[in-house]
Each structure stands twice: as structure tokens, then as C-alpha cells.
Amino acid sequence: MEPGAGVGEKFFIVVRGKSRKGFCRGCVGRVQAELQPGELTGLLYGSRDSNAGSPKSGGTVRREDTYPLTRHQAQLLLFVSSASKRLELLCNPQLFAAVCEVSSGDLVLVKHKKGHLPAVVKNLMQIGKKEDKGDLQIGRKEDKDYLHLIGFQVEFVDSDPNLSSKKPPPLALFSASDIIQVVPSYSVPPDLQRKEVQSGSLNRTGVKHLNPTPNTEAPPRQVRKSRTRQSIQSRRSSTPLEVGSMVEVVSNSGLTVYGVVQWLGVPEGKTDKWSGIELEYDVKGCSDGTCGGQRYFTCKGGRALFVPAKKCKPDGRFVCTSPEKKNLNPDDAPPVPPFEESEEDAPPIPESEALSLLVGRMKGIQGHINSCYLDATLLSLFSTSVTLDNICRRSADAEKPVTCTLRKIVNRLRRQGFVPAESVMNFRKELGCDTFRTEEKDPEEFITVLFQNVLCMEPLLKLRSGQETCQGAYTFQIFLEKDQMGPMPTVQQLLDTSCLSGDLKFEETPSCLMVQMPRFGNKYKMFSHIIPSTELDITDLLYNSPRECFICGHLAEYECLQCLPDRKLQPGRIKQYCSTCNAQVHTHPSRQGHTAKALVVPADAASDSPVRRHTMQLFAVLCIQTSHYVSFVKCGPDTHSWLFFDSMADRCGDDHRGYSIPVIRACPELGDFLSRPEEELACSNPSQAPELVCRLLCDSYMFLYQNPAAPILTPNQQES
Incomplete structure (x- = not known):
């Protein structure tokens, strides 16, 4: 094609690739010519400053590294100052499409220094050079490529009523990246349809109102509104309500509020089903997840609303907006967020960033073709765990292709919060076994291959059986008889009993201890419910380590397996005794047949010195239900810092032409449950627990513990 021929007004944003001849990721440009080798030449626009709308000297960029934009979209993105924020908005196609259609009267939720605040859009503002009435600069030849920036002037919904008699404050101006949700004007509650507020003076050069919204090559808005109403009505009549559903509720005052269902059930004193909803912003009279003195979930104060389930409707802002979208072509997968590999490895995700980076749809690791066992395991091991961090960074052979692929997956997860299925499928191919590509595996089989073949790690566990030599292992399998335990044991009790038996x-x-629960296949579970032990004490399970007497606290010399289930001696606790207490305890008629085993006592151990406790901290749990693996991950030291991950929580299209939608949800209610004493948990009714808590208790498959005081060493470090 000849330069400039038939190009017209075409804009683009660079979404991938390294900086090349003036262009870098996140910059906005205008096409000047399309070249034969799949390259574009174009003009480059600057950031949000006084000259942002003026193009700079252009350059060349590959077509495959760009994403096409309309003029209106380019103007919106130019007003976003940060290139990374432009790309972040572009990678949320639903939100970006909604923001591009925003007009006066729409209700939006914007990022603000006070949090996320609801506001009504009053004007779309065009920012840039002033137009001289006598000689329009915009019409001059040298300014033919000038592009005005577009921002949104809004009025906050919850403005101070005491200011109503005073002069109204200037309207706030926001960019497209500041908007996180959009409600079309036809669905804004009547009490929010206030009279137009006169625009306050803005200290900007060349600001003017846009009315109506510029044409963005979309169908007329009135047509979209009527279709949307029909879509909402048909969708609402068939959408089931469940935990995680995005809903709307009309309050007693007539205001529609929006939120996410965090709990479903029958509250104490009620007979019908109710919903516990975490709202998007604070509402007077709402709680932090409690109702009637009972806690059902945990959230920020003023955000928890409890209403009968029948009053909830699916969030009308996120239903299909046209009949065409009902038949969404699965081949048109949402744009994968661009990712530029860095030479530096990303650290584990800190607690302060976990919620904003990870929680939501299309978050975590995208599942594909029976990959849930691998997705759940990788996210559990490498997203937030500090102890396991240097495994990925300092493996024995960092140049192996499979190790490099794993490193890219981990870095992408930690920096971007999302790993596409393509990356994981490449990793599965490189694992070296054909069955890893398409078949479902057990997590322990994958963990062994991961640590042994990919990371070249020595076994994480060194186990001694009797007086035999040590055997290495990467996971610990619980083996015991069902009658050795109560109906709802803790992980601590299972580990203690299995080791003694x-x-x-x-x-x-060990620096990392992964304990696999007693079950066989995907269906049979030895215990219907297992209580997680947030802290695992392995002091009494260490060979040649001092232990204290169960009775008096002095140095222990014997242990007794038969005393383990004794109800008079705190059942489930390991029983070790000094010589005196061992003789006294076994004089009881019910224990005279017991055979106590002598312990290996260190020669330098003092009989009256306190014994140092060795504990492990729970940081993740893998669960399985009907052959599908999910995980719970601790994202910080706070009790409530728990996340729930499902790599195949939703799907677009069928099994052959569709793609999975991974979802991560905050799960603070798990922290509330696990903070209760174990004795109280053992007497609780799991069916009355919140939905995700119940799922953890019923479906737990493997518990992952770490020892922060003992970082894992690589083979090179071990040799040195």
C-alpha cells in the first residue's frame, strides 16, 4: 500500500513489544501508512500534559503489537496519564466498552482519595487548545493532527447535605481509568436525577463541554437502551442466586444499591432464605458482616446488608447489552493483558496489594483442558508465599526451557495477577510427559515432578522409620485407621496419629510441609469433615530432639501410642512421659496393657530446661470436589487474609470453542471461623458455616505449611 493511501483516521495503542523507533507500550498513535511487512508508521501522542494532544515525531510499529482505537477511544486514553493504567483499562473489555459509552446522567463509581465513591456524570469535557473564533487553530494545516483529550466532570452522590444552601463546590474531573463501574442513565434511581449543576471554574486551558457524546461507531444509544431492558428482563428471570453473585437491591428509600453476595442461608429467628451482601460503598445503617449479634461474613463497616433473597436481582449493569452479545463468539477471547518480561524476578505479592491485584474475574491462572490440578497448585505455592520464593529464583538449572517457562508464569502472576491458559499449556508440554498435556493429574504427582525435575530440589522432607535410615519425600501422605480418630479430626491430630502409627x-x-489427607480416588473420603490447623506443632515428631513430659513438663523419655486416643488424657495429643510419670500413668487398670516406647534423648538435653517448640504455619489448602481442584491461599499475616481461587469458575462458549474464566474471591469469613478454639470447632455444625468455609471443611485434599524461620535452600546453597 502506498503511504497515506486510504488510511483515513485510524488510531491505535501499543499493547506489547519492546520500545521501537519512538513507540513504547501504552502510547497512543495515529496511523500514517500501512506497510507490506505488517508494520505501521504513525504519529505519537504524548502523556497528559499541556502538549498531550499534539503529535510528536512518529515511528514504526508492528501491527500485531497494536490494538485499534476509534478517535473517541484515543481521546479518552490520552487523558489517562499513566501508560500502565491505559493498558489495565484496555484489558477489561467490558468496563472499557461501558466507559466509552458514558454520557451525561450516567451513574459511575470512581476511584477517589476517600475510596470508591458513586457519582453522576454531568459533562464530558474536551481538554486542549482553545479555538480562536477568528482563526480556528484546529483548522490550521499544522494542527490537522491535533487531538483533544476527553475527561468526565462528575457530581458525587453522597455530597454533604449541609452545603446545599451554600455555593456548590466545583465539579470533579476524572479520567477514563478512574471509573470502575458504569450504570446507564435510564437505570439511575429517580432520587439521583438531580437538576443540572453549573460547572465550576476549571483551571485548565481550553476546556469545553461535549454534548452530545461523540459518535464512537456504535449503534444509537436509544436502540441499545431498549435492547438492554429486554436483555435484563430475560436474564433476571433465569439467573440463579449464589455466593459470589453480583446483585442489586432497592432500599427502603428507593435507592438501588449494588454489591456481591457473601452469604446465603436462614438467619437465626428467620424461616426463609436471606442474603448477606457486601456493598460497593458505605451505607448508613449497614454492618461489618454481623446480623442480630451473629457474624455471617466479614467486611468493612457499613458495607454489609442483609435482606430476603427474593429481594435480590442480578446486577443490571453487567448483563448482555445486545442480542449479539448473547451469542458471543468464544473464539473472540478477551484481550490478554500485555506482559513484558523483566530480567528481575518479581517478589511474592504483599498483603497490601493482594486484593487489588488478584481479586476478581479473569484473575489468577486461566484453566484449560483438565489443568485445574496444576493451576491450583502453582497459585498456592508461588503467589504469596515468602518461604518458597527462592525456589523459583535459584533453581539448579535456570537455563532449562521448562524452568524459564515456570519463571515467566510466576513473574506474570505476581506482577499482573493473571496468567493466560496458553502459558500454562506450554509449561505442561515441557514437563516431558504426554499425559501432562491433556490428562488430569494428582497434585502430589505434579509436585514431585515440579520440585525434582523442574526445580532440581532435594526432597523437602527427611523421614526416619524406626531406626532405619532416612527416606526423602516431597509430600506427606496420612495413613491411619478410621477408628483411630473422631468424626471431625484436626490436621494436627491426623499428622500425630499417622506418624506414631x-x-x-x-x-x-522441614521448610515446607505438604500434608495429603486420607482419601482414595476422587470420591471416597475417610472423614466427611477435617478441621484445618492454622499452626502445626511438630516438636514431638522430630527425631533425636528433646521433648517434654505430657504430665509434668520435664524431659520426656517414653512415648505411648495406645494413650493417644485416651479420653481421660486429652485425646489426639501425643503422649510422652518422663520415667516417673510413665510408671504412674500405666498403673491405671485400663492402661496396664500399653507398651511404651523408649525415646532417643539427646545426650546434652537438660531434664528441667524448657523445650523449644517447632511450628509450621498454614499458607494454602488444595481442595477437590468431583475431580475439580480449587485452592484457598493465605495472602498475609492478618487472620482474615484468605483468598479462594478457581481456575475454571466460569466459561464462555462450549467445550470445543470456548475458554475458561478464572475467578479469585476474598474469603475473610474463613479467618473468623479458624480463629475459634479447636474444641469449639469440633462441636460445630459444618452445614451452618458459610459456603466457602463448608467447602474447605468437606473437600480438603492437601494442606500446605511453611516454616518462615527456615528458608528453602537450593542444591548449590546446600553444597556450599
Whole structure:
């Protein structure tokens, strides 16, 4: 094609690739010519400053590294000052499309220094050079490529009523990236349809109102509104209500509020089903997740609303807006967020960033073709765990293709919060076994291959059976008889009983301990419910380590397996005794047949010195239900810092032409549940627990513990 021929007004944003001849990721440009080798030459626009609308000297960029824009979209993105924020908005196609259609009267939720605030859009503002009435600068030849920026002038919904008699404050101006949700004007409650507020003076050069909204090559808005109403009505009549559903509720004052269902059930004193909803912003009279003195979930104060479930309707802002979208072509997958690999490895995601980076749809690792076992395991091991961090960074052979692929997956997860299915499928191919590509595996099989073949790690566990030599392992499988435990045991009780029954001891405190629950296949579970132990004490499971007497606290010399389930001696706790207490305890008629085993006592151990406790901290749990794996991950030291991850929570299209939608949800109610004493948990009714808590208790498959005091060493470090 000849330069400039038939190009017209075409704009684009660079979404991937390294900086090349003036263009870099996130910059906006205008096409000047289309070249044969799949390259574009164009003009480059600056950032949000006084000259942002004036193009700079252009350059060349590959077509595949760009995303096409309309003029209106380019103007909106230019007013976003940060290139990374432009790309972040572009990677949320639903939101970006809604923001591009915003007009006066629409209700939006904007990012503000006070949090997320609801506001009504009053004007679309065109920012840039002034137009001289006598000689329009915009018409001059040298300014033919000038592009005005577009921002949104809004009035906050919850403005101070005491200011109503005073002069109204100037309207706030926001960019497209500041808007996080949009409600079309036809669905804004009547009490928010206030009279137009006169625009306050803005200290900007060349600001003018846009009315109506510029044409963005979309169908007329009135047509979209009528279709949307029909879509909302048909969708609302068939959408089931469940935990995680986005809903709207009309309050007693007539205002429609929006939020996410965090709890479903029958509250104490009620007979019908109610919903516990976490609202998008504070509402007077709402709680922090409690109702009638009972806690059902946990959220920020003033955000929890409890209403009968029948009053909830699907959030009308996120239903299909046209019949065409009902038949969404799965091949048109949402644009994958661009990612530029860095030479530096990303650190584990800190608690302060976990919610904003990870929580939501299309978050975590995208599942594909039976990959949930791998997705759940990778996210559990490498998203937030500090102890496991240097495994990925300092493996024995960092140049191996499979190790490099794993490193890219981990870095992308930590920097961007999302890993596309394509990356994981490449990793599955490189694992070296054909069955890893398409078949579902057990997590322990994958963990062994991951640590042994990919990361070249020595076994994480050193286990001694009796007086035999040590055997290495990467995970610990619980083996015991069902009658050895109560109906709802803790992980601590299961580990203690399994080790004593098999005469097993840990040679040393492991840096990571992954405990697999007693079950066979995907269906049979030895215990219907298992209580997680947030802290695992392995002091009494260490070989050749001092232990204290269960009775008097002095140095222990014997342990007794038969005393383990004794209801008079705190059942489930390991029983070890000094010589005196061992003789006294076993004089009881019910214990005279017991055979206590002598312990290996360190020669330098003092009989009256306190014993140092060795503990492990729970940081993740893998769960399985009907062959589908999900995970719970601790994202920080706070009790409530729990996340729930499902790599195949939703789907677009069918099994052959569609794609999975991974979802991560905050799960603070799990922290509330686990903070209760274990004795109280053992007497609780799991069916009355919140939905995700119940899922954890019923479907737990493997518990992952870490020892922050003992970082994992690589083979090179171990040799040195």
C-alpha cells in the first residue's frame, strides 16, 4: 500500500513489544501508512500534559503489537496519564466498552482519595487548545493532527447535605481509568436525577463541554437502551442466586444499591432464605458482616446488608447489552493483558496489594483442558508465599526451557495477577510427559515432578522409620485407621496419629510441609469433615530432639501410642512421659496393657530446661470436589487474609470453542471461623458455616505449611 493511501483516521495503542523507533507500550498513535511487512508508521501522542494532544515525531510499529482505537477511544486514553493504567483499562473489555459509552446522567463509581465513591456524570469535557473564533487553530494545516483529550466532570452522590444552601463546590474531573463501574442513565434511581449543576471554574486551558457524546461507531444509544431492558428482563428471570453473585437491591428509600453476595442461608429467628451482601460503598445503617449479634461474613463497616433473597436481582449493569452479545463468539477471547518480561524476578505479592491485584474475574491462572490440578497448585505455592520464593529464583538449572517457562508464569502472576491458559499449556508440554498435556493429574504427582525435575530440589522432607535410615519425600501422605480418630479430626491430630502409627519421625524441621489427607480416588473420603490447623506443632515428631513430659513438663523419655486416643488424657495429643510419670500413668487398670516406647534423648538435653517448640504455619489448602481442584491461599499475616481461587469458575462458549474464566474471591469469613478454639470447632455444625468455609471443611485434599524461620535452600546453597 502506498503511504497515506486510504488510511483515513485510524488510531491505535501499543499493547506489547519492546520500545521501537519512538513507540513504547501504552502510547497512543495515529496511523500514517500501512506497510507490506505488517508494520505501521504513525504519529505519537504524548502523556497528559499541556502538549498531550499534539503529535510528536512518529515511528514504526508492528501491527500485531497494536490494538485499534476509534478517535473517541484515543481521546479518552490520552487523558489517562499513566501508560500502565491505559493498558489495565484496555484489558477489561467490558468496563472499557461501558466507559466509552458514558454520557451525561450516567451513574459511575470512581476511584477517589476517600475510596470508591458513586457519582453522576454531568459533562464530558474536551481538554486542549482553545479555538480562536477568528482563526480556528484546529483548522490550521499544522494542527490537522491535533487531538483533544476527553475527561468526565462528575457530581458525587453522597455530597454533604449541609452545603446545599451554600455555593456548590466545583465539579470533579476524572479520567477514563478512574471509573470502575458504569450504570446507564435510564437505570439511575429517580432520587439521583438531580437538576443540572453549573460547572465550576476549571483551571485548565481550553476546556469545553461535549454534548452530545461523540459518535464512537456504535449503534444509537436509544436502540441499545431498549435492547438492554429486554436483555435484563430475560436474564433476571433465569439467573440463579449464589455466593459470589453480583446483585442489586432497592432500599427502603428507593435507592438501588449494588454489591456481591457473601452469604446465603436462614438467619437465626428467620424461616426463609436471606442474603448477606457486601456493598460497593458505605451505607448508613449497614454492618461489618454481623446480623442480630451473629457474624455471617466479614467486611468493612457499613458495607454489609442483609435482606430476603427474593429481594435480590442480578446486577443490571453487567448483563448482555445486545442480542449479539448473547451469542458471543468464544473464539473472540478477551484481550490478554500485555506482559513484558523483566530480567528481575518479581517478589511474592504483599498483603497490601493482594486484593487489588488478584481479586476478581479473569484473575489468577486461566484453566484449560483438565489443568485445574496444576493451576491450583502453582497459585498456592508461588503467589504469596515468602518461604518458597527462592525456589523459583535459584533453581539448579535456570537455563532449562521448562524452568524459564515456570519463571515467566510466576513473574506474570505476581506482577499482573493473571496468567493466560496458553502459558500454562506450554509449561505442561515441557514437563516431558504426554499425559501432562491433556490428562488430569494428582497434585502430589505434579509436585514431585515440579520440585525434582523442574526445580532440581532435594526432597523437602527427611523421614526416619524406626531406626532405619532416612527416606526423602516431597509430600506427606496420612495413613491411619478410621477408628483411630473422631468424626471431625484436626490436621494436627491426623499428622500425630499417622506418624506414631507408622513409627515415623522427621529428621529435621522441614521448610515446607505438604500434608495429603486420607482419601482414595476422587470420591471416597475417610472423614466427611477435617478441621484445618492454622499452626502445626511438630516438636514431638522430630527425631533425636528433646521433648517434654505430657504430665509434668520435664524431659520426656517414653512415648505411648495406645494413650493417644485416651479420653481421660486429652485425646489426639501425643503422649510422652518422663520415667516417673510413665510408671504412674500405666498403673491405671485400663492402661496396664500399653507398651511404651523408649525415646532417643539427646545426650546434652537438660531434664528441667524448657523445650523449644517447632511450628509450621498454614499458607494454602488444595481442595477437590468431583475431580475439580480449587485452592484457598493465605495472602498475609492478618487472620482474615484468605483468598479462594478457581481456575475454571466460569466459561464462555462450549467445550470445543470456548475458554475458561478464572475467578479469585476474598474469603475473610474463613479467618473468623479458624480463629475459634479447636474444641469449639469440633462441636460445630459444618452445614451452618458459610459456603466457602463448608467447602474447605468437606473437600480438603492437601494442606500446605511453611516454616518462615527456615528458608528453602537450593542444591548449590546446600553444597556450599
